[in-house]
Amino acid sequence: MKNHFLWITFLLILSLNACKSIQEKANDQFLSGQYQYAINSYSQILEEDPDNPEANLAIAESYRLSNRIEKAGPYYEKLAEEDPSFETLYRLGLSLKAQEKPEEAKAAFEKAKGFTQEEEYLAETQRQIEAINLAKGIDNYFPNHVLVNYKDLNTPGADYAPVTSENFIYFTSGRQASGLYPADGTPYTKLFRTRAEGIRVDVGSIQSLPEFQNEEGLNQAAIAISPDGNTIIYARGNSTSPKDIPETALFASYFRGAGFTQPIWMPVNEDETWWNSTPAFSPDGSELYFASNRPGGYGGIDLYKATKLANGDFGNAVNLGPNVNTPGNEMFPRPAADGKFFFSSDGHPGYGKLDLFVAENDASGKQVIKNLGENFNSPNDDFGIFFTEYPKTGFISSNREGGVGDDDIYFFEDKTPKPKIVNVLLNVYTKQRVAGEPDAVLEQARVVLYDSANKQTGGDFSNTNGRVRFTLKPDADFTIIASKSGYFSKSIPYTTVGKTPRPEDLVQEVTNITLDTTIVLDQLILEKSIVLENIYYDLDKADIRPDAAKELDKLVQILKDNPSIRIELSSHTDDRSSDQYNQDLSQRRAQSAVDYIVSQGIDPSRLVAKGYGESQLIIKNAQTEEEHQVNRRTEFKVIEIRE
Known part of the structure; x- marks a missing residue:
């Protein structure tokens, strides 16, 4: 909901009689964005005064602003009990939703509506309630895809946002960190790579990004590589140095003959105070998609598209509009070659925090948004989808329960069961009619098989036993024509419908069914009645x-x-x-x-x-x-x- 809530400014004038030095330290940490340190300091205050509203508020906001709103619930609940307001109840609802407590979350949202008359706030709260209701009927978009934690690739820290290029996988990781990010207390992240073939990764050869050097004391994350492999774009920020740029921004490195250039700040960022991250190239490399909190959007973080200019830079960024973007956050775009657009969002109806979605056109050409379903999404953050073989295999990132560490890399595969095969082996016997005697074997008759579209699907001459064998599809209609010089040609219809076992009754991977039919030809004699x-x-x-x-x-x-x-x-x-x-x-x-x-x-x-x-x-x-x-x-x- 952007930055409409101004109540946090109370923290600027907090004044506790007790523990004043801790209070001042906590205030400074909060205002400088060192949320984890602020949580630790304010927790000391709550040990002495559990009902302290300023400390409860600051801890709740610290968790929310460091993307851990599920942990903020008890503090918002305490505030709502003591002094209910729209802000505390609304954010309590968000926390309960992230904890996968939908009914309690709806109750908090409903109660929040009684504390405001602002149409924007009422509409957003109602949208949250409707999103919870819609989440109950989500179908799996890829019903047979199976997600697996890549345990050998992940560490106890953060590992996320993998992409592949030229038999290498590139990803973000907190391994080999030289310091902690004060906002959430996790190790600073760097960019790494190792060899990979599809979703098979050489976990024994992981190395720090060789194209250019990772910097210390800040986060480098969410790498994108152009289809031709000559441009690397990534997000860089969260430096504690007052001499550095104040916000996360996109940086680019270009291949120039002997190697890649030192990364430079991209003009598409436009303003140093705007947050820009999670870049992705279009399949042809002519467009750059990214997330930004720049003014004029529809929510906290929106998705944008920039076009490649004549000089190789990207510019003229355009918001993807209110169908994709919501009052919440949209991040980690992934355009596909078939026109579908994958992304992560906490604003569309989902299971908790960030979920994976796809935007696609329906039969009428209207763009619709679909949640990928519970085999991809969880109550936690699920994001950063990348296909190694679209749409069958690839990677996502998630901090769901049961992982190895913080954010983990997961791979997925399409496990659609291979259909059991039924081969219908049809023996066609050719015979000739002999007056007053049993039908006799007719050798060397030409037998041709046609499908229901009148397309020839087989043909041969009958052997010494008068037999020709064809392999037919089950549940299909055919025509068989037999001919031989001196005989009337003859066609007969033949169907395999109802002549094979039901699919649910099949046991073996391949089942052969043998059937027989006979065509009897009459001699063709001129003037014979x-x-x-x-x-x-x-x-x-x-x-x-x-x-x-x-x-x-x-x-x-x-x-x-x-x-x-x-x-x-x-x-x-x-x-x-x-x-x-x-x-x-x-x-x-x-x-x-x-x-x-x-x-x-x-x-x-x-x-x-x-x-x-x-x-x-x-x-x-x-x-x-x-x-x-x-x-x-x-x-x-x-x-x-x-x-």
Whole structure:
């Protein structure tokens, strides 16, 4: 909420009758930003006077200002009991939220609203309550990613913000520190590197950054390296020297022939009194993203984007706007090549303090913010995501419970279970129909497999056993076409739907299912008549009945499978009417059958309708209805094979 709260100025005029020398020392430590030392000094005062409001306030604020607000809870609670105000109750709510006590935090926020009429404060407090409610329904953005503490890389101090470049990993660490940072009592941080391949790090060869020398007595952190490896940008600050710049700022070092230059203050900082940190390059290196508390933002710390200028510097910094930035803090940006933007925030709905988020466009093109979920985030600070293989592997940093030290480096991997494989092995047997005998093996028939998109996915000639084997996908539809010179080509549909085990029933990594099917081919002989079974007509009519249409569809398929043949379709009657009547009726019936076939997409030039009436009786002098039925038939024969 920026610096709206002015109540801390009371510390400037604190005056205790007892322990006056400790009080003055504590005041000086607090005002100079030495918060850990101030906590130690004010704690001595509370040993003598536990209810002292000034000391409780100063300790609470020292914890808050050194990013340890979860530890400030008891002190804010003490202040709220003695003299409740909006400030104490609001910050008590923040502390309880950081302690993962959502219901108690909401109660504190609700109570805080009763102590102010400022619309800005009321809106921010309501936003905190809504954020707690929204946090209950967060889904994991990468549901199968698993986070692991890189124990061999971490130390009891701080280790965080790793990036990789040219088979090296660079990171911030408190190891080899020569002093303590008085704000929080932790070792000053430096930049280090070691060899790495993806998330596999050579922890035995860690060395202080060789490109340029780490400075003593200040923090160097959050390194960024340009995609071409020629520019290093990092945050530098917290020096206790009055001759140094007063605030954390971005410094840059450039590769110039023999090595990297001494780091210099970057113009993108704009003002020495503004806090600028956590830099990151865009994937193409043309933009620099960073966090800053410069005026004109939407909260305490906002994210900005600067463009690379003609001289190689970065300038024209632009705030990323209120969709990404909140009244809270946004830090550690990480733009991805696919347009997604990852960052850390304590202002968007989350689990506690800093959480990892992604900004992406939804189906309508609107940018939405999503929390990465509980497999990445915790009630503590989670930040500094870096992908070594996007989006499957990479690193984050966190000070969550169970770590090795303060901030720790964690690696993550996509552990999506590999799907169990089902291979459908289909044996296709080709046979030929022999009149009056069982179907015989047909060798050297060409068998071709097509998928549902009519794309050929396999083809071979049948072996001496008449077999061709294909490997099919489960739950899919196919078409199999068999052909051989001197035979009618034939296509049949084939499906594997419902012919394989359910995925949840699979045990082995690979399961082979063997299935069989047979295609029987008929010999193609010119002028040989073939009877079409079950072609019936109503008495004295030539209309194609539905049952006859079903049988004619089989002939349609034969014509489609054999585009080079031309046929005669003939109709025959029995001899129970006059010759002329039967002749006319059979011609009309043959023509109706041909017209139906043409309606199904067959070229009419491939068809000849011929009515034979009773001129070609199979059973002469038929006596029974069954014998007359044999004579009443529809046939076809191939009359031409076109090249």
